[in-house]
Amino acid sequence: MKLTKRLHSCVQLEKDGRVLVIDPGAFSEPDAGLGADALLVTHEHFDHFDEGRVRAALDANPAAQLWTLRSVAEKLAPAYPGRVHTVGHGDAFSAAGFEVQVYGELHAVIHPDIPRITNVGYLVDASVFHPGDALTVPATPVETLMLPVHAPWNKIAEVIDYVREVKPRQTLAIHDAGLTDLILPVYANQIGNLGGAAYERLTAGNATEL
Incomplete structure (x- = not known):
């Protein structure tokens, strides 16, 4: 399986000529969803779900x-x-x-005064886990953890402890x-x-074989 990092939280996976795109949001490239055979969206926040980008992908193919979860669907x-x-x-x-496989139910706490919304994470081919905006620990081993390294709702200590709890072989930022x-x-x-696992940050457009 080939993984291509797109901007921010968007990830593209390719296998056997098929393409899966996760979270084409407003911070990802305008064409982030184009060419996808399947799209997954973790939650409704604009940096993970841009309606125009998703519609463009569905219209193109x-x-x-x-x-996705109900609020986006x-x-x-x-x-x-x-x-x-x-x-x-x-x-x-x-x-x-x-x-x-789908894991998780709620977005991480940004502030107690901000209501929490639904958030789901996706484990793809029992290997790659994208948690969206949460530090969800799947009830199964993870090979590659897509790691949210910086957000209004986290700090680096929590990110490090999350890696320790999931225990992946590698993390990709x-x-x-x-x-x-x-x-x-x-x-x-x-x-x-x-964190106790190999850490790598791919720049947008770069890929790795998993």
Whole structure:
């Protein structure tokens, strides 16, 4: 399976000629969802779900389908009958040849005064886990953890402890649009040295084989 990092939290997976895209949001490239056979969206926040980008992907490929939580599905299902699927914690499904399990229910706490919304994470082919905006620990081993390294709702100590709890073989940084080149080495050093798993940050457009 080939993984290509797109901007911020968007990730593209390719296997056997099929393409799966997770979280094409407003901080990802305008064409982030194009070419997808399947799309997964973790939650409704604009940096993970940009309606225009998802609609463009579904329009470009009439066979493409979307799996997401109810708040996002309700926005798109009427325009794409039979192609938008609502999922939640504990669900499992096949999407364009990828086997996907769903874990998690709520977005991480940003502040006690901000109501929490629904958030789901996706474990793809029992290997790659994308948690969205939460520090969800799947009830199964994870090979590659897509790690949200920087957000209004986390701090680096929590990120390090999350890696320790999940115990993946490797972590790949996501949710990183707010970090500058000046601070990126600090994150790499602290997470890589203290998390207990190999840490890597791919720049947008770069890929790795899993």
